[in-house]
Amino acid sequence: MSGRHGFRRVLVANRGEIAARVIRTCRRLGIETVLTVSDADAGSVPARLADKVAAIGPPPAAASYLDVDAVVGAAVAAGADAVHPGYGFLSENARLARACAAAGIVFIGPTPETLEASGDKLAAREHAVAAGLPVLPGGHVAGPEQGVELAGRIGFPVLVKAAGGGGGRGLRVVRDPGELGQAVAVASAEAEAAFGDGRVYLERYVSPARHVEVQLLGDGQRVVHLGTRDCSVQRRYQKLIEEAPAPLLADGLRGRLHAAAVALGEHLRYRGAGTVEFLVDPEREEFYFLEVNARIQVEHPVTEAITGLDLVEEQIAIAEGRPLRVRQQDVAFDGHAIECRINAEDPRRDFLPSPGTITGAVFPAGAEVRVDTHVQAGATVPPHYDSLLAKVIARGADRGEALATLRGALDRCAVDGVVTNLEMHRGLLADAEFGKGGVDTGYLGRFLESVAYVQENHGSA
Amino acid sequence: MAQLELVDVSLRDGNQSLWGATGLRTAHVAQIAPVLNRVGFRALDFSSSTAMGVSVRTHQENPWDLLRLTRKAMPDTRLQFIGTGFRFISWERAHPEVMELVYTSLVNAGMDRFVVLDPTHDMDAVRETARIIKRAGGTGAEVIAALTYTVSAAHDDAFYAGIAAQYAACPDIDRAYVKDPAGILTPERARTLLPAVLGALNGKPLELHAHASLGLSPLTCLVAAGLGVRVLQVGCGALGNGTSLPDAEKLVANLRADGHTVDVDDRLLAAVARYFDSVAEAEGLPAGQPREYDAAFMHHQVAGGVMTTLRRQLSELGMEYRFGEVMEEVGRVRAELGYPIMVTPFPQMVIGQALANVLSAHSPNEAARYDQVPDQVIRYVLGKFGKPTMPVEPSVLDRILSRPRALELAAEPPPLSVSELRHRFGERTGDEELLLRFGMPGGEVDGMVAAAPPVTHYNPDLQPVLRLLRELAGRRPAAELTVDKPGFRLSVRGGQRD
Numbered sequence: 001m002s003g004r005h006g007f008r009r010v011l012v013a014n015r016g017e018i019a020a021r022v023i024r025t026c027r028r029l030g031i032e033t034v035l036t037v038s039d040a041d042a043g044s045v046p047a048r049l050a051d052k053v054a055a056i057g058p059p060p061a062a063a064s065y066l067d068v069d070a071v072v073g074a075a076v077a078a079g080a081d082a083v084h085p086g087y088g089f090l091s092e093n094a095r096l097a098r099a100c101a102a103a104g105i106v107f108i109g110p111t112p113e114t115l116e117a118s119g120d121k122l123a124a125r126e127h128a129v130a131a132g133l134p135v136l137p138g139g140h141v142a143g144p145e146q147g148v149e150l151a152g153r154i155g156f157p158v159l160v161k162a163a164g165g166g167g168g169r170g171l172r173v174v175r176d177p178g179e180l181g182q183a184v185a186v187a188s189a190e191a192e193a194a195f196g197d198g199r200v201y202l203e204r205y206v207s208p209a210r211h212v213e214v215q216l217l218g219d220g221q222r223v224v225h226l227g228t229r230d231c232s233v234q235r236r237y238q239k240l241i242e243e244a245p246a247p248l249l250a251d252g253l254r255g256r257l258h259a260a261a262v263a264l265g266e267h268l269r270y271r272g273a274g275t276v277e278f279l280v281d282p283e284r285e286e287f288y289f290l291e292v293n294a295r296i297q298v299e300h301p302v303t304e305a306i307t308g309l310d311l312v313e314e315q316i317a318i319a320e321g322r323p324l325r326v327r328q329q330d331v332a333f334d335g336h337a338i339e340c341r342i343n344a345e346d347p348r349r350d351f352l353p354s355p356g357t358i359t360g361a362v363f364p365a366g367a368e369v370r371v372d373t374h375v376q377a378g379a380t381v382p383p384h385y386d387s388l389l390a391k392v393i394a395r396g397a398d399r400g401e402a403l404a405t406l407r408g409a410l411d412r413c414a415v416d417g418v419v420t421n422l423e424m425h426r427g428l429l430a431d432a433e434f435g436k437g438g439v440d441t442g443y444l445g446r447f448l449e450s451v452a453y454v455q456e457n458h459g460s461a
Numbered sequence: 462m463a464q465l466e467l468v469d470v471s472l473r474d475g476n477q478s479l480w481g482a483t484g485l486r487t488a489h490v491a492q493i494a495p496v497l498n499r500v501g502f503r504a505l506d507f508s509s510s511t512a513m514g515v516s517v518r519t520h521q522e523n524p525w526d527l528l529r530l531t532r533k534a535m536p537d538t539r540l541q542f543i544g545t546g547f548r549f550i551s552w553e554r555a556h557p558e559v560m561e562l563v564y565t566s567l568v569n570a571g572m573d574r575f576v577v578l579d580p581t582h583d584m585d586a587v588r589e590t591a592r593i594i595k596r597a598g599g600t601g602a603e604v605i606a607a608l609t610y611t612v613s614a615a616h617d618d619a620f621y622a623g624i625a626a627q628y629a630a631c632p633d634i635d636r637a638y639v640k641d642p643a644g645i646l647t648p649e650r651a652r653t654l655l656p657a658v659l660g661a662l663n664g665k666p667l668e669l670h671a672h673a674s675l676g677l678s679p680l681t682c683l684v685a686a687g688l689g690v691r692v693l694q695v696g697c698g699a700l701g702n703g704t705s706l707p708d709a710e711k712l713v714a715n716l717r718a719d720g721h722t723v724d725v726d727d728r729l730l731a732a733v734a735r736y737f738d739s740v741a742e743a744e745g746l747p748a749g750q751p752r753e754y755d756a757a758f759m760h761h762q763v764a765g766g767v768m769t770t771l772r773r774q775l776s777e778l779g780m781e782y783r784f785g786e787v788m789e790e791v792g793r794v795r796a797e798l799g800y801p802i803m804v805t806p807f808p809q810m811v812i813g814q815a816l817a818n819v820l821s822a823h824s825p826n827e828a829a830r831y832d833q834v835p836d837q838v839i840r841y842v843l844g845k846f847g848k849p850t851m852p853v854e855p856s857v858l859d860r861i862l863s864r865p866r867a868l869e870l871a872a873e874p875p876p877l878s879v880s881e882l883r884h885r886f887g888e889r890t891g892d893e894e895l896l897l898r899f900g901m902p903g904g905e906v907d908g909m910v911a912a913a914p915p916v917t918h919y920n921p922d923l924q925p926v927l928r929l930l931r932e933l934a935g936r937r938p939a940a941e942l943t944v945d946k947p948g949f950r951l952s953v954r955g956g957q958r959d
Binding site for chain 2: 313322325
């Protein structure tokens with residue numbers, strides 16, 4: 001007979017704002033926290049917030065935060081009941097999940113099988129198809145003739161990609177059927193030269209497109225969705241502004257997105273917090289599965305702001321083996337929330353990271369404003385990790401109100417000692433197109449050009 | 462040596478005994494509930510109709526929402542509601558149908574442990590209430606019946622064993638507890654009383670709820686642990702001791718020193734205790750202190766919460782200096798009314814009469830006593846709260862029943878049924894609001910409905926700063942404000958906003 005329930009001690013295997021965020025919820029729940037730190041983070045704010053710290057290696061992530069054995073060893077030594085991996089680093093690493101299980105420690109996240117299914121893009125696409133989700137129409141082509149036939153079925157414009165490629169190389173958009181044969185031939189030759197693999201892949205080119213995702217919670221049996229988030233303001237797949245719910249979506253489309261995400265979650269018997277990402281074609285009101293993120297997302301606070309839930313608390317409750325505490329009908333969406341990621345990077349110099357020491361940091365406080373951060377005056381921004389300094393989140397009764405509150409909040413932000421993207425965010429929030437809502441993934445590039453950041457970059461670099 | 466479990470009473474009886482039931486708001490409770498859930502308490506003494514009334518009247522907060530919110534934050538700990546089974550918030554007797562709706566609504570809001578307590582130990586009433594609760598809550602609702610302890614010629618060990626045997630025989634009662642609201646159960650008496658009760662309970666578990674008002678209960682609890690009582694009720698930090706229950710941390714240490722096991726998370730128990738300490742400090746509320754034995758207390762036997770409320774009422778009347786006089790009168794009135802056990806609603810009734818007697822005595826003249834008689838006393842004498850354990854003093858009985866008001870109350874119409882209430886308050890009023898409107902003045906419920914939703918987080922450490930800021934904001938603009946003390950200087954200068 002034991003009177004006690006749930007985890008007593010959790011190892012937080014991460015750093016930065018998400019470490020502080022997880023520690024805050026653990027503290028509220030009465031759970032003791034042990035934070036893993038690299039040598040670069042021993043004096044960080046999260047290290048001071050945690051009840052204990054465990055040093056796991058030198059600054060480079062590969063030797064510390066990405067070292068499965070070091071993390072599991074720290075959890076065992078600390079006597080932790082569970083490991084919270086945050087996002088990034090080992091958060092979707094099936095080997096960590098298995099090593100935890102072998103050590104009798106709960107991994108706060110999906111099962112290793114789910115991590116493997118969602119980690120491999122091709123496997124994830126197959127699961128999505130099996131669950132009845134739409135994926136971008138496309139396929140491999142052996143040569144120009146087959147390409148014309150396939151493109152005819154997909155519909156123009158199409159994107160010609162090197163199957164083995166990456167980083168944008170070998171990508172070309174073809175709008176005119178007459179140009180396709182030539183494009184396939186050239187792409188294939190280029191791909192052969194660049195990657196030693198001449199296979200070419202065609203898929204529908206969606207432009208303009210929006211990036212919309214659906215937050216899920218599952219307990220292995222039941223899955224609920226917590227609505228949409230729009231993350232279209234991004235640059236090279238790096239999100240900068242996110243909001244919930246995704247604005248200006250037709251209700252039918254929104255409902256279909258919710259249903260598709262839940263269907264995939266149920267198909268995977270999803271356990272934990274996760275996100276299904278979609279590419280949305282706003283003109284055709286269609287959407288396509290992109291990928292599953294089997295972890296807490298950076299942008300989770302916008303969902304928390306409009307649902308009143310603490311997603312980290314729900315992750316912990318699920319990991320403790322409890323059935324989902326919310327039913328779909330309990331999930332209510334109240335208002336609108338927008339988040340800006342304040343990074344130590346210079347938009348005028350191609351977003352060059354700007355590590356250093358913070359000499360001054362002022363963040364706004366107030367009703368409907370939330371700041372998740374791990375920096376204060378005197379904190380160092382090590383060069384080894386991503387450059388996220390803070391997330392500033394504002395909620396309002398509607399999008400206009402949230403936007404106004406967020407503008408006011410950013411005006412009261414000041415970070416000195418490192419270069420930040422604060423000024424760019426202020427510009428974005430003042431921009432008429434963003435103000436209207438529903439921008440596409442090409443918006444940020446156009447905005448940066450319009451304010452001449454790109455030209456200055458060329459001029460001064 | 463035994464394995465002991467704890468029931469924490471801080472949020473209900475602690476708050477009522479030490480802080481007049483008004484100290485804790487939704488924010489205070491919501492902040493600590495997730496931690497309370499993980500300490501390892503068997504249950505929490507969580508709410509009562511009085512507490513719910515205070516939420517509405519004093520804080521303009523919806524008590525039903527507080528129940529739901531706490532249940533969500535505390536999935537693993539039973540949450541107890543204590544009631545007499547015949548009234549809800551108002552002191553008037555409620556229709557049985559209304560009481561059934563009360564219990565159904567409480568179960569729906571997440572309560573899963575119910576005290577059945579009849580202040581006159583009316584066994585038929587107890588069995589009926591237990592049956593209603595089981596019907597509302599199914600097997601998930603735990604019913605714990607009270608053996609309310611008092612010292613009188615009638616209340617000997619055999620009396621309590623007789624009641625315990627009836628609890629043992631009642632299928633709707635799961636367990637029992639000895640409730641000592643005045644804190645007068647001595648270790649000596651416990652050595653005979655508790656074995657007698659345990660024997661008669663025939664295997665149903667027994668808990669002990671003994672107030673620390675006379676400094677006796679910390680010791681009585683240790684004795685009880687040795688005698689086979691498996692659950693002890695406690696308060697945490699500032700909400701333990703004083704007129705509340707024994708301090709949890711000290712009792713756990715003492716139990717372990719005696720060789721017993723208590724499976725609670727000590728780190729979290731301390732966290733909870735320090736939280737209540739901080740709340741007390743931030744809100745200017747008195748922390749429970751260990752008490753000394755006081756023989757005079759045996760005379761009036763008034764429980765802690767009632768005493769605190771009386772002090773507050775007297776101070777509001779500017780008559781705090783007459784506290785001793787009122788308490789003296791309480792002893793006399795209690796004797797004249799046939800020694801009702803001083804447990805809700807009787808202390809309020811006895812004190813109300815004692816206060817009326819003291820206030821109407823322009824000179825200490827006997828004729829002035831019972832010049833004013835509150836309706837509750839008349840109803841009690843008429844038998845509307847059950848049969849008094851001992852007969853009422855005949856001259857007092859005559860004096861009360863000869864009042865015209867006694868005739869009116871004797872002819873009082875029966876309490877309204879649920880459908881009559883719906884007719885009065887509107888067919889579309891939800892059950893929870895209907896019950897509040899039944900038990901309280903409409904204006905108070907309107908005030909609650911109109912108020913903004915309550916804050917659900919609380920940081921005691923921030924309160925001094927928030928208070929400073931509020932006071933600064935309320936001042937005429939000053940050019941400069943400086944707080945200066947050794948090793949600390951805070952200076953704020955006025956100026957144009959830039």
